[in-house]
Amino acid sequence: MDQNQIQQQANNQENTYNVPPIKHVDIPRQDSQESATQNSAASINIPAPSQIQQQPQPAESQQIETEPAAKEAEPQKQPEPATPKNVGPSKLELLQDAILAGNIPQMVLNIISYALEVRSSDIHIEPEQNTVRLRYRVDGVLRQIVEYPLNIHPAVVSRVKIMSNLKIDEQRIPQDGRCEVTTKENREMDLRVSTLPTVNGEKIVMRLQDRSRKIPDLPELGLDKHNFELLKDALELPNGIILTSGPTGSGKTTTLYSCLSRLNDIKVNILTIEDPVEIQMNGLNQSQVHPDIDYTFASGLRTALRQDPDIIMVGEIRDKETIQIAIEASLTGHLVLSTIHTNSSVETLTRILNLGIQDFLMASTIELIIAQRLVRRLCSNCMKPAKPDKLLMERINNALENLGPKYLLTEEQLKNPTFYEPVGCEECDNVGYKGRVGLYEILRMNNELRKLILANANTIEIEKKAMEMGMVSLEQAGIIKAIQGTTSVDEVYRVAKKMESNQQ
Numbered sequence: 001m002d003q004n005q006i007q008q009q010a011n012n013q014e015n016t017y018n019v020p021p022i023k024h025v026d027i028p029r030q031d032s033q034e035s036a037t038q039n040s041a042a043s044i045n046i047p048a049p050s051q052i053q054q055q056p057q058p059a060e061s062q063q064i065e066t067e068p069a070a071k072e073a074e075p076q077k078q079p080e081p082a083t084p085k086n087v088g089p090s091k092l093e094l095l096q097d098a099i100l101a102g103n104i105p106q107m108v109l110n111i112i113s114y115a116l117e118v119r120s121s122d123i124h125i126e127p128e129q130n131t132v133r134l135r136y137r138v139d140g141v142l143r144q145i146v147e148y149p150l151n152i153h154p155a156v157v158s159r160v161k162i163m164s165n166l167k168i169d170e171q172r173i174p175q176d177g178r179c180e181v182t183t184k185e186n187r188e189m190d191l192r193v194s195t196l197p198t199v200n201g202e203k204i205v206m207r208l209q210d211r212s213r214k215i216p217d218l219p220e221l222g223l224d225k226h227n228f229e230l231l232k233d234a235l236e237l238p239n240g241i242i243l244t245s246g247p248t249g250s251g252k253t254t255t256l257y258s259c260l261s262r263l264n265d266i267k268v269n270i271l272t273i274e275d276p277v278e279i280q281m282n283g284l285n286q287s288q289v290h291p292d293i294d295y296t297f298a299s300g301l302r303t304a305l306r307q308d309p310d311i312i313m314v315g316e317i318r319d320k321e322t323i324q325i326a327i328e329a330s331l332t333g334h335l336v337l338s339t340i341h342t343n344s345s346v347e348t349l350t351r352i353l354n355l356g357i358q359d360f361l362m363a364s365t366i367e368l369i370i371a372q373r374l375v376r377r378l379c380s381n382c383m384k385p386a387k388p389d390k391l392l393m394e395r396i397n398n399a400l401e402n403l404g405p406k407y408l409l410t411e412e413q414l415k416n417p418t419f420y421e422p423v424g425c426e427e428c429d430n431v432g433y434k435g436r437v438g439l440y441e442i443l444r445m446n447n448e449l450r451k452l453i454l455a456n457a458n459t460i461e462i463e464k465k466a467m468e469m470g471m472v473s474l475e476q477a478g479i480i481k482a483i484q485g486t487t488s489v490d491e492v493y494r495v496a497k498k499m500e501s502n503q504q
């Protein structure tokens, strides 16, 4: 293949990539094959591109660095400068070349390595009727990368299975495994691998977790001034329960880690019960649950109480037992942090009651509830002004009218809000968005709300009161971010369809 051809392929990222059928593929065998059933982690290294055969590298390509994985990261930073383009073969080209060459081990490494470069959180390898589709989830949305012929798929599956200590000869049942990957930039990645037998073959999903990911400091989370103060104050409480809520992948865990990193001090004993321990932090006693041997969130939390803790973080509250012990812990003078799977902060209260907790116990221990979502950040290089249609504008104005802390926007912004929409350029891979930022709705418990809870008020009444007292709803938080040019209105409403229930 000459340079022109390579260049042509680079120019079309979404291009399907047809290669002639490969007759046979050699997969290097590993010792780990025998112990396939064990859950031990394998470790692989992604070589620098220069190690790849048949591919002479200009020196510049060494400077291409991967960006931090953005799965749950929402730092309030300006978008990073674009990686230099057109300096030798890109990672995508290297991947395409490996497919062409039928070099399966190299192909799998390049799939992972390119995913890291584009800040992907999940890799999907999906066999279809005639071809196999490779897609990445970037900033919460799936994106097609390449297609490759179905006949090399079994070899790809085997390679991934070997890497993650799965049984290669078992193709009829789903399997889970994991392995560790160290990039050439010395970032430690945790790869969770899941296989699923489909009618066309085994589908593979790999979830990438950057273990060396920096935990954003509280101010970097993207909280507005109002919410920041609420959270900061709650973290100074000696006891009580602080919850973060939202769907999977909404950044709950990152927020908790940010809180813990702020609380992390030589004078306090912090224990965490997690599943899994996503990021290791010095100074914390982090424990991983093993439900299969009855070491659960609930039993872990109970044990934690015997370890003279000041602050306890429990990965998730999903049953009565866990919330009961959390309440017990709070009543005996501990600060408890956790996540719960609900859509809004007020809904969290209902959820706890539905778990069978008495209202007075809940009202006296829950101190603060954060509901959150991640929205994609507009690419500042290509975004352009936009005018939402009349219907949408009415909705926006209605939400702004009910905004409690009006000082979050200027008078001009409130009267004549301007909005932006994505366009797409080279810097954002023609998506129009790059990176994500958090939207937060923070409910701070107070006596007024406690009274309502004890009087059996419904969700709508409690929410109304909370907003009167200054709570910024997720919808309002999104509109504020849109007016500030951080995201688009479409993105705000795409991410939180549930927001409709917040409007009265």
Ligand SMILES: [Zn+2]
Pocket: 379, 380, 381, 382, 383, 423, 424, 425, 426, 427, 428, 429, 430, 432, 433
């Ligand atoms: Zn752009």
